[in-house]
Amino acid sequence: MDQNYNYNTPQEEEEGIDIMALVKGLWDGRKTIIIVTAVFMVLGLVAALTMKRTYTVSTVMVPQMNSRSNSSLTSLATLAGFDLGMMNTNSGDISPLVYPQIVSSVPFRKELIYTPFHYEKADTAVTMYTYAKEYAKPTVMSYVLKYTIGLPGVILGALRKEKPEMEIPSAGEGNNEPKPILLTKDEEKLIKVISQNVGLAVDKKEGYITLTVVGSEPIQTAEMALKAQRLLQSEVTRFRTEKAQYNLDYIQARYDEIKKEAETYQAQLATVRDRSQNMATTRARIEQERIQSKYNVANTIYAEMAKQLEQAKMQVKRDTPVLAVVQPVTVPHKPSNSRAKTLIVWTFLGGILGCGIVLGKSYLPKIKESFEKAGAKEEN
Numbered sequence: 001m002d003q004n005y006n007y008n009t010p011q012e013e014e015e016g017i018d019i020m021a022l023v024k025g026l027w028d029g030r031k032t033i034i035i036v037t038a039v040f041m042v043l044g045l046v047a048a049l050t051m052k053r054t055y056t057v058s059t060v061m062v063p064q065m066n067s068r069s070n071s072s073l074t075s076l077a078t079l080a081g082f083d084l085g086m087m088n089t090n091s092g093d094i095s096p097l098v099y100p101q102i103v104s105s106v107p108f109r110k111e112l113i114y115t116p117f118h119y120e121k122a123d124t125a126v127t128m129y130t131y132a133k134e135y136a137k138p139t140v141m142s143y144v145l146k147y148t149i150g151l152p153g154v155i156l157g158a159l160r161k162e163k164p165e166m167e168i169p170s171a172g173e174g175n176n177e178p179k180p181i182l183l184t185k186d187e188e189k190l191i192k193v194i195s196q197n198v199g200l201a202v203d204k205k206e207g208y209i210t211l212t213v214v215g216s217e218p219i220q221t222a223e224m225a226l227k228a229q230r231l232l233q234s235e236v237t238r239f240r241t242e243k244a245q246y247n248l249d250y251i252q253a254r255y256d257e258i259k260k261e262a263e264t265y266q267a268q269l270a271t272v273r274d275r276s277q278n279m280a281t282t283r284a285r286i287e288q289e290r291i292q293s294k295y296n297v298a299n300t301i302y303a304e305m306a307k308q309l310e311q312a313k314m315q316v317k318r319d320t321p322v323l324a325v326v327q328p329v330t331v332p333h334k335p336s337n338s339r340a341k342t343l344i345v346w347t348f349l350g351g352i353l354g355c356g357i358v359l360g361k362s363y364l365p366k367i368k369e370s371f372e373k374a375g376a377k378e379e380n
């Protein structure tokens with residue numbers, strides 16, 4: 001029994017991990033670990049001192065869905081001779097799940113680029129585009145990354161010929177056809193920055209949305225968050241009330257037309273009555289009855305269109321969505337990124353890398369030896 005026990009023990013030790021040997025290996029290679037950790041600590045200190053401070057602003061909103069009802073509005077097609085039927089205003093609600101797509105759209109981001117905000121370096125409010133062109137300066141870390149990791153791109157960019165900005169051909173005067181959005185190179189860069197700094201999250205379970213904006217300055221970040229909040233409300237309202245607004249414009253145009261027609265018949269009827277006041281001829285009476293009949297029809301349609309116009313205005317207001325603000329926009333006082341955390345992360349990575357180098361040197365020969373033994377067994 002003793003022989004079997006002594007025979008199995010080395011095998012178990014060989015398959016297991018010797019913690020003491022591992023600790024001893026790390027202790028023997030402590031100089032390497034200290035050197036690597038110190039190097040990363042210096043790099044972390046440089047990164048912490050040169051990094052650009054960022055501020056984060058979050059606002060929480062709850063979409064208020066309005067109840068919608070079908071309303072069948074009457075028409076006087078038989079009296080007018082044409083269809084006056086109201087368009088159905090029961091358009092579908094826009095799901096809050098679509099809101100992130102609105103925030104990530106190019107028109108939304110472009111609006112933020114050309115909205116004036118207050119920066120510390122500028123005396124007056126300037127747009128993000130103007131600030132990037134005239135006031136912003138690259139940081140030391142951006143220069144380091146550009147000429148180290150991004151050096152191949154810099155070289156290729158210098159060798160390539162700079163292409164001129166594209167232009168959409170003019171379609172001529174009077175052509176109101178929609179055109180595709182064409183961005184300049186500078187606008188594309190800023191839109192990428194906006195995509196990283198402005199985001200919207202939807203909580204499906206609780207039913208609220210969170211708008212988060214990251215910026216370089218506290219006041220500028222808060223102003224951008226407030227602008228994004230209002231712009232989201234405006235875009236959602238435009239999508240939601242588009243059909244109702246189109247219906248309102250249509251009824252308003254018909255209302256103005258019928259009103260003018262009724263006033264014209266009213267003036268003609270007054271003229272005929274004044275002219276035939278002392279005349280009792282059949283012709284004058286027939287003419288007066290004919291104009292009176294036209295005026296009655298026009299006046300009836302005019303009264304009905306006035307009702308439809310008021311209903312259409314109420315429908316637009318009824319369809320206007322509201323984003324109830326639960327957590328308003330506030331100016332942040334502390335940056336969201338910490339220099340101390342940056343230094344700690346770099347130091348931790350240096351320590352892990354130093355331990356990996358030491359363990360790699362001690363265990364690499366054993367791993368290589370085990371592979372050689374396994375290959376020799378397969379050959380035998």
